Amino acid sequence: MATVLIDTLIDITLLAFLAITAVAIIRMRNLFVIIMLFSIFSLHSAGLFVVMDAADVAFTEAAVGAGISTVLMLGTLALTKNHEEKNPSHRARLPLLVVLITGAALVYGTYDIPSFGDPLSPAQQHVKPRYIERSMEETGVANTVTAVLASYRGYDTLGEVVVIFTTGIGVMLLIGERLTRRNKREDDG
Amino acid sequence: MKHNLILRVIAKYLFPVIALFAFYVQFHGDYGPGGGFQAGVILSVAFIFYALVFGLDTAEQVLPHNVLRILASTGVVIYAGTGVVTMFMGGNFLDYDLLALNPVEGQHIGMMLIELGVGITVSAIMLMIFFAFAGREKS
Numbered sequence: 001m002a003t004v005l006i007d008t009l010i011d012i013t014l015l016a017f018l019a020i021t022a023v024a025i026i027r028m029r030n031l032f033v034i035i036m037l038f039s040i041f042s043l044h045s046a047g048l049f050v051v052m053d054a055a056d057v058a059f060t061e062a063a064v065g066a067g068i069s070t071v072l073m074l075g076t077l078a079l080t081k082n083h084e085e086k087n088p089s090h091r092a093r094l095p096l097l098v099v100l101i102t103g104a105a106l107v108y109g110t111y112d113i114p115s116f117g118d119p120l121s122p123a124q125q126h127v128k129p130r131y132i133e134r135s136m137e138e139t140g141v142a143n144t145v146t147a148v149l150a151s152y153r154g155y156d157t158l159g160e161v162v163v164i165f166t167t168g169i170g171v172m173l174l175i176g177e178r179l180t181r182r183n184k185r186e187d188d189g
Numbered sequence: 190m191k192h193n194l195i196l197r198v199i200a201k202y203l204f205p206v207i208a209l210f211a212f213y214v215q216f217h218g219d220y221g222p223g224g225g226f227q228a229g230v231i232l233s234v235a236f237i238f239y240a241l242v243f244g245l246d247t248a249e250q251v252l253p254h255n256v257l258r259i260l261a262s263t264g265v266v267i268y269a270g271t272g273v274v275t276m277f278m279g280g281n282f283l284d285y286d287l288l289a290l291n292p293v294e295g296q297h298i299g300m301m302l303i304e305l306g307v308g309i310t311v312s313a314i315m316l317m318i319f320f321a322f323a324g325r326e327k328s
Contacts, residue, residue, distance in 0.1 A: 056222045056223065056227075058222075059214075059222045059223055060227055060230075063227050064230055067234055068230050068233065068234060068237070068315055071234075071237055072319060072322060075322035075323045076322055078323070079322070079325055138293070138296070139293065140296060140297055141219045141296070141300065142219060142220045143220055146218050146224055146304075147300075151285060151296055151299070151300055154283040154303065161264065161265055161307050164310060164311055164314050165261060165310055167314065167318070168313070168314035168317050171318045172258075172317060172321060175322070175325060
């Protein structure tokens with residue numbers, strides 16, 4: 001009982017911080033501060049994933065969301081202005097309405113979602129019992145997440161790696177090597 | 190940051206620790222949280238930290254563009270190559286059972302190989318993207 005209470009308290013605290021950070025991101029105009037707040041937002045989500053016992057996801061969120069994407073966004077910021085344009089003069093009534101209706105629809109949708117960790121929910125019924133029961137004897141890997149990612153769903157992971165590879169090629173083609181080399185030549189000359 | 194003594198000293202000590210942690214995450218992913226993707230990101234963070242402290246040019250001397258490009262494609266080749274090898278051994282694509290006499294052992298080898306491929310590609314691509322952004326002068 002006590003652990004459930006502590007879990008709930010941590011959940012509420014983290015979600016409150018998440019909401020505060022999100023509102024702060026919307027209200028800020030200094031892009032450097034916004035990037036730092038994004039990083040904090042990712043860290044809080046990582047904490048939430050840990051509370052939900054999704055250690056692998058939390059790990060990825062902390063490393064990618066809070067770590068490397070912050071560095072990449074700071075690198076991008078160095079190329080642009082530090083400040084967003086001034087507040088738009090018009091009132092955003094229609095967008096606000098759209099956002100409120102969409103949000104209400106999403107909240108309404110959550111009433112049909114099975115509660116967290118419900119053993120009877122469809123997501124827990126399909127292949128998951130098999131993974132949990134047989135993954136140790138079939139793959140000899142203690143971490144079921146790794147077994148699913150690397151073995152049962154090896155095709156998907158291959159696809160993900162190719163996506164990352166393609167991203168790298170895209171960045172190279174758009175802003176990559178040619179410019180760096182030209183800059184270097186200018187420095188030399 | 191080239192003249193910041195404290196940062197330079199700390200960076201020299203932290204670099205091996207971060208890299209070691211990356212390798213721990215890479216090869217301990219079978220038992221704990223983590224795997225190739227996270228390990229690749231952490232390893233690239235070690236080099237990004239190095240680049241931030243010692244300057245981009247020094248870091249690019251350690252890891253030139255050509256090396257990064259070859260590493261990025263090597264990872265994908267290792268991953269897909271494992272699948273092709275299992276096909277030649279008479280199984281399906283990425284059917285690790287055939288990589289050793291014992292299916293469980295084969296699974297272990299296969300997963301180790303593909304996680305290695307994932308780690309190499311992810312770290313090389315992350316570094317390539319970082320160098321591409323950081324190496325651009327403000328126009």
